[in-house]
Amino acid sequence: MRLRTGEAGGQRREEILLMGRHVVLIEDEPNITEAIRFLLTRDGWSVDAHTDGATAVEVIQDADPDLVILDLMLPGKSGLEIVRELRAQEDMQALPVLMLTARGQMRDREMAEKAGVTRFMTKPFSNAEVLTAVRDLHAQASQG
Amino acid sequence: MARDTLTGSRIRERRLILGLRQAELAREAGISASYLNLIEHNRRRIGGKLLVDIAGVLGVEPSMLSEGAEAALISTLREAAADSGVPVAELDRVDEFAGRFPGWAEVLATGHRRIATLERTVETLSDRLTHDPNLAASVHEVLSTAAAIRSTASILAETGELEAEWLDRFHKNLNEDSLRLAESSRELVNFLDEGDTGEDRRGMPQEEAEAFFQENGFHFPALEEAVAAPEDLLQEAPLLVSDAARSLALAALEQYQADARALPLKDLGQALASEGIAPVSLARRFGCTLPQVLRRLAALPEEMLGQEAGMVICDASGTLLFRKPVTGFAMPRFGASCPLWPLYTALVHPNVPVRRNVVQHGRNAAAFDCMAVAWAQEIPDFGQDPMYRAVMLILPGGKDAEDPQPVGASCRICPRQGCAARREPSILKEEF
Numbered sequence A: 001m002r003l004r005t006g007e008a009g010g011q012r013r014e015e016i017l018l019m020g021r022h023v024v025l026i027e028d029e030p031n032i033t034e035a036i037r038f039l040l041t042r043d044g045w046s047v048d049a050h051t052d053g054a055t056a057v058e059v060i061q062d063a064d065p066d067l068v069i070l071d072l073m074l075p076g077k078s079g080l081e082i083v084r085e086l087r088a089q090e091d092m093q094a095l096p097v098l099m100l101t102a103r104g105q106m107r108d109r110e111m112a113e114k115a116g117v118t119r120f121m122t123k124p125f126s127n128a129e130v131l132t133a134v135r136d137l138h139a140q141a142s143q144g
Numbered sequence B: 001m002a003r004d005t006l007t008g009s010r011i012r013e014r015r016l017i018l019g020l021r022q023a024e025l026a027r028e029a030g031i032s033a034s035y036l037n038l039i040e041h042n043r044r045r046i047g048g049k050l051l052v053d054i055a056g057v058l059g060v061e062p063s064m065l066s067e068g069a070e071a072a073l074i075s076t077l078r079e080a081a082a083d084s085g086v087p088v089a090e091l092d093r094v095d096e097f098a099g100r101f102p103g104w105a106e107v108l109a110t111g112h113r114r115i116a117t118l119e120r121t122v123e124t125l126s127d128r129l130t131h132d133p134n135l136a137a138s139v140h141e142v143l144s145t146a147a148a149i150r151s152t153a154s155i156l157a158e159t160g161e162l163e164a165e166w167l168d169r170f171h172k173n174l175n176e177d178s179l180r181l182a183e184s185s186r187e188l189v190n191f192l193d194e195g196d197t198g199e200d201r202r203g204m205p206q207e208e209a210e211a212f213f214q215e216n217g218f219h220f221p222a223l224e225e226a227v228a229a230p231e232d233l234l235q236e237a238p239l240l241v242s243d244a245a246r247s248l249a250l251a252a253l254e255q256y257q258a259d260a261r262a263l264p265l266k267d268l269g270q271a272l273a274s275e276g277i278a279p280v281s282l283a284r285r286f287g288c289t290l291p292q293v294l295r296r297l298a299a300l301p302e303e304m305l306g307q308e309a310g311m312v313i314c315d316a317s318g319t320l321l322f323r324k325p326v327t328g329f330a331m332p333r334f335g336a337s338c339p340l341w342p343l344y345t346a347l348v349h350p351n352v353p354v355r356r357n358v359v360q361h362g363r364n365a366a367a368f369d370c371m372a373v374a375w376a377q378e379i380p381d382f383g384q385d386p387m388y389r390a391v392m393l394i395l396p397g398g399k400d401a402e403d404p405q406p407v408g409a410s411c412r413i414c415p416r417q418g419c420a421a422r423r424e425p426s427i428l429k430e431e432f
Helices: A010-019 A028-043 A056-063 A079-086 A106-115 A127-143 B007-018 B022-029 B035-039 B048-058 B068-084 B091-100 B102-131 B133-158 B164-194 B204-214 B230-235 B243-262 B265-275 B279-286 B290-298 B342-347
Strands: A022-026 A047-052 A068-071 A099-103 A119-122 B310-315 B320-324 B356-360 B367-377 B388-396 B406-407
Touching: A022 A028, A028 A047, A028 A127, A028 B133, A047 A056, A047 A068, A047 B204, A056 A079, A056 B068, A068 A079, A068 B035, A079 A099, A099 A106, A099 A127, A106 A119, A119 A127, A127 B133, B007 B022, B007 B035, B007 B048, B007 B091, B022 B035, B022 B048, B022 B356, B035 B310, B068 B091, B068 B102, B068 B367, B133 B164, B204 B243, B204 B320, B230 B243, B243 B290, B265 B279, B279 B290, B290 B310, B290 B367, B342 B356, B342 B367, B342 B388
Parallel strands: A022 A047, A022 A068, A068 A099, A099 A119, B356 B406
Antiparallel strands: B310 B320, B310 B388, B356 B367, B367 B388
16 A cells, blocks of 8 residues: 555544555446445455545545546546546556546547546446456556 | 630630530631630630620630639639549649539539538538537446446356345346336437437438428418518528428428418418318318328417327338427437338328327327328329328327327337337337
8 A cells, every 4th residue: 555645534544544455436326336345345445435526536635545446427527637637746646547437439548548547447347357457556556 | 724824725615515616606706717716725815805705605604714713613623632632643734624624623523522511411420429418428327327237247146145235235226227227228219219309400401401390390471471482481591501401391391382372371270260170171171182281280380270290291112201290209310110100001092091099109108199191292194103102190199099009119219029010120128
């Protein structure tokens, strides 16, 4: 787990540190959220799930997770905007971001990559794909 | 060779097309044949009265022979060359080409303009598919729900021992999501197949024409009051973009005008007030045909008819030529419609009035009173086959919906199983 200094969210952050790997999931589809939460929890992750795009940047900053899973089309603010805002902050440059989207055209991939998305996954995806992607991204970030 | 030096070539070209000899043209224009010869070989400049005289003999505007007439054509040829993407060796001789072969040059320019128009249409449709917010939202909804179902089903299938609480929750989610997927995919298909708003129907001539009729509420007071001709109504019709759409709209307006003359609005209003919607009786009263009455009733304002009315017209191939939408009765945007519609029953029994109560499959299934008849488009000569068309008036409500006949919109989006009329599989499942 990466450690940063000066972040907000004191007690919650301490609890998470004790629990192990932590992921923030921003997804407005509740049953996808539930399935991913179940999957990742069984894999040893603590999952912090939210549905609103407008508050996503603040939530991620407060939680200081090891990884973010983000839907592209969210109420309030798009996934791409969220990533751009995150990448504009120095301590969020290396945070792995897995983007889930229904739009899988080459242009969408390019836009996501340009915004700073680490990996792009199109819906409908399999659980195995999600797990593999999360593990890979975390391993790469830990090594980096 | 510069454009302004080619007037002579164009005179020669035009003269040869008309089959005139040099001497004949020279005599008519009041000059010597040798002087005309010099002009035609671009060795004498020509303008003023002589140009006007020669143009008059050749039956063209002087500008056709002078520089300006070909400016647009040459510009288009240059665009065609630039857009072709291949080097054109004779680009510097485009003026000469247009001057010497104006017919072929026009063919090339027309082809280029048509390509440009078609490319714009393709771009518009592609753009719509990519950026239409309704479409994007529908696709997102379908794929998100499919993702949720796949994840949940996978957990249920692959997780060895699952706590009862999780098991119940995932079963519940699966049930909810499958219902939602059914709804959202049906909405998506309906959007693609049946959309009936004016704005999104443009792009095809028939859709442009229908958008024009839709904007006018399918009713044209200027034709009712005989204060305008059908052509006049096309003068200010920005929805009619293509010539093909204008032609279709004009034909429909001319039929409207003829129907309005046969059944004047005021008289028809009085007849409706006393007899109600009784097409056969109205046809007898006005001494006109049943198809005229059905078309006329569909064109009346809702407040005059006392209710909403839709209409479809098809040709002998079954192709829908005209659609006036009515709430709750789905009409396919593209492709063939349901062969069970009374419209098609009428088509195979020309001149026999057909009346059926029908109900379309769907969540808000409602009954419709459909009246249809087929007629010969024109009186055939002896030994000539008649060309039939059929019209169907669609009135919501039906006649108390006594045992209505189930019909669909088109096979592709119709979930009815065991239908003898099915011609292709449905992409929907029965009842979900």
